[in-house]
Amino acid sequence: MTRYRFFTATSLDGFLADEHDSLDWLLSQPTGQESILPFDDFIAEVGAIVTGRTTYDWVLEHGDSVEGAWVFTQPTFLFTHRPIAEPRSGITAVSGSPTEHRAAIEQAADGKDVWIVGGGDLAAEFARAGMLDEVFVSIAPVTLGAGRPLLGGRFALELREHGTNGALLEARYALVGERR
Template sequence: MRKLVLFIATSLDGYIATKDESLDWLFKVDGEGDNGYSEFYETVDTILMGRKTYDWIIQQGIGEFPYKDKECYVFSRSPIEDNENVSFINENITSFTQELIKQGGKNIWIVGGGELLHSFLKEKMVDEMIVTIAPTIIGNGIPLFKEGKLKLDLKLKGTRTYNQFVELHYEVKK
């Protein structure tokens, strides 16, 4: 069965971006190759992201959409017309994703964090979390996990280092 997986980098103090959505702090850290990205990317065929993350990617002006070879769904509260790279979903996140999980295929990647991740965590839908820690403290910003009464038990599957980065791979106990 397909798994719903988070693969993300965070500062040591738990932020995925600064308040102004900058990742400059992340790119200042010496890594090793692509820090395991390509290897992980081959394990997924479907990508889920929220509208804020999608808009951020587009605003970066990086040219080609980075996930064009995968099925990509963007959850949005307002109806938007699909484009060649993504399908915009304006329906229940949980129901839609449960149907995707039932379909055959590789794993499903939750890109970004914030609202979408919190929705999946509340529903106990996330199967694995691969969190890469950057050796930097940014003091404030956009947290990886929203504050709240959420409680999850995890099982460590493994650790890896990529020069200055440390990857923690967890299975979510259900």
């Protein structure tokens, strides 16, 4: 069965990026060799990716590959309301609710997991649609005061596992549901 997972990082005060969409605060954090969910293990379970436009544009500008290239090989669904000048191979631009695209996303995942790369508002849309099973978050010892929220909405989560990775506190949560 396909799981929908939000694997991300946040500041201590709950922001994914600062008010300028910068991740400098995160990229300067020391990490260690230990993790409760090493990225290589996580990504091996991912069959499809879902991302929002701001995250997509940031990765294209700052990713660790050829300039302007999408860094992931899995089929990617880009939720956007703006046209894409030059669509990259493996990227499917979509708009609307997550449920409208569920069948296509799960077919692309081919029995593996779906990684909701970002952002927090998109992850919240998936949660409200009943399409978010797990939140794995690395919490950095820094506050930003403003920026892009971790998860836009009110949700109940259940802690499943926790640990550390260098300066980061890691936590794995199951989504219980939306809080009214």
